[in-house]
Amino acid sequence: MRVFFIALGLMLWGLVASAFEIEEDRWFRSAAETGALHILSSTDTAVFAPLIEAYQARNPGVSVHYVVTNTQALFHAIADEQADFDLAISSAMDLQMKLANDGLALSHQSPATARLPAWAHWRDQLFGFTQEPVVMALSRRALGAAPIPETRQDLIRLMRDHPDLFAGRIGTYDPARSGAGYLFASQDARQSDTFWRMSEVMGGLSPHLYASTGAMLDDLQAGKLILAYNVLGSYLADRLKTWPDGEMVELRDYTQVLLRTAFVPVTAQRPDLGRGFLDFLISHAGQTLIDERTGFSRIDEAALAEGPHLRPIRLDPGLLIYVDPLIKAGFLDEWAAAVLRR
Template sequence: MRHLVIAIGLSLWAGLAAAFEIEEERLFEAQSDGPVVSILSTTDTVVFEPVIAAFQARNPEVSVHYTVSSTRQVYQAIAEDAARFDLVVSSAMDLQMKLANDGLARAHGSQEVEALPDWAVWREHLFAFSQEPVVLLLRRDAFGNRPLPQDRSGLIEIMRDRPALFEGRIGTYDPARSGAGYLFATQDARQSDSFWRLAEVMGSLSPRLYASTGAMIRDLESGDIVAAYNVLGSYVAGGLSIGDAGAVVELRDFTHVLLRTALVPASADQPELGGRFLDFLLSEAGQTALDRDARLPRIDGRALTTNPHQRPIRLDTGLLVFIDPLMRDRFLQEWAAAVTRP
């Protein structure tokens, strides 16, 4: 009976919230009767499942309603529809920052928040709970005896030297379609001028443009492409299925580190429940579950000092610059001019 009620409730709710596209939706039922915390996320259910299980092990009375959507859709759900989720989890730092800056997030203070390093929190409104390097994936077999490139100039060099190998076999995100791709590209452009050189060289080799990480990794594993630039490292944390034939390279000149962030929306019905889940994510138990079971690396300042090439994308209002529609149009135009040849 209870299931039926929830099912009806969910479908009703889904009907109400139809303004944005839901990719996955699942209810993790609690052992006992209790509240339902509803989470809107960009992280696949299968990845987050162990974290939810760990949460429910500690909060057996709380059911978790987990909804997955794309970064853009998640942003719109909160910014435009004021959807009533208790927690919003997203890898799109820029869009999350926009939500928080525009007053659509609720302040949340707790012991766990206090313990966060300064760079992982923005004015008690936006909180980072994992740090994921953005990497270059290569097929080792395609390089033969040549050493793998370790930085962007090395990559440019090898692409120039062996255009035949790379022609049509380089993959990267299409920044126009992928929020993460756009964030990485803009951060690259901000970080170094060599990015535009790289973009032009890639553009001259008819790159394949992807909207999703999964597709890009599949193509690399199948051998359709030999290099995938700017892939979120957490997707290949378990290793590539091709074993030694694939290589995960953290470029030495700089490797961006994406912070996966969460916020309690101002429109939340049960902000205290959202905050409870958030505190769990930031707690030792939550961080361990994320790191070990979900393969989303925990927040760790020491990892950044031991890997000086890793640069966390700064969680500050600078992120708002490339969200500006005019700036976005301009950047995409320039990017298209560099990469996609007519």
């Protein structure tokens, strides 16, 4: 009878999980399981596997179920479907902030969370555990003799001066399809009016629009693009290890810095395990592993101080402005008018 109820519970959990689109679904099984931690994440399994394995080495009785989906699906899974994951991890800071602000995150305080700088957590509910520059990627060979732009003004001039070179060969996020892409675009608009002028110039060159950094980098490496705007620097850095033609550009007028964030949902079945894994991520051991094994960068105030052009996207209520449905609809309309010319 006990086996029956365990099987029934797993089947019902699977039905809940399958209500949203799943990109990856993997169990990291413990040989002597005493509990199971369920994580919903927008980060690829291959990137997170070293962290999960290191966590399990310290907690050998815990199996980990790691489910990957996109940032918008993650938001709706928690907000609308009450999916019972023990930890939610996403690169879409604004959507994470919305979930926490709407009362869907449990509070958590520990010695590990107390060591985070004020800009890397919010209300003891939402916690940053990586900082990643949002950069421009380009192919030096495809760019030819044209100069590498150092600012957005440089990029605007370059595109205007060489329309034949760039037509149909620029990639950027589609903010209507990507939560991270919408975050980057809306924060660009907050930083400078230059974003709209740049968007209009890009729009006149028939840019390709993407839902992920990985897809943009694939086309850039394949020669379909010359440059990709607003890609995650951590993903690009990993590609550059085996791609000598690639170039990462941190624009000097400003370079946004994303915080990958995590929280324990109120629907968690094992909030104790969610909190424990969160503490591991922001512990010294976890942060060291993030630096050494994932391609991401740890939370590091000193590194930000050394780069005055680096602008962290702060975990504060300002993120909620562009999540408002009316403001978001207006922004996307304005973006479509500039980039899609409609």
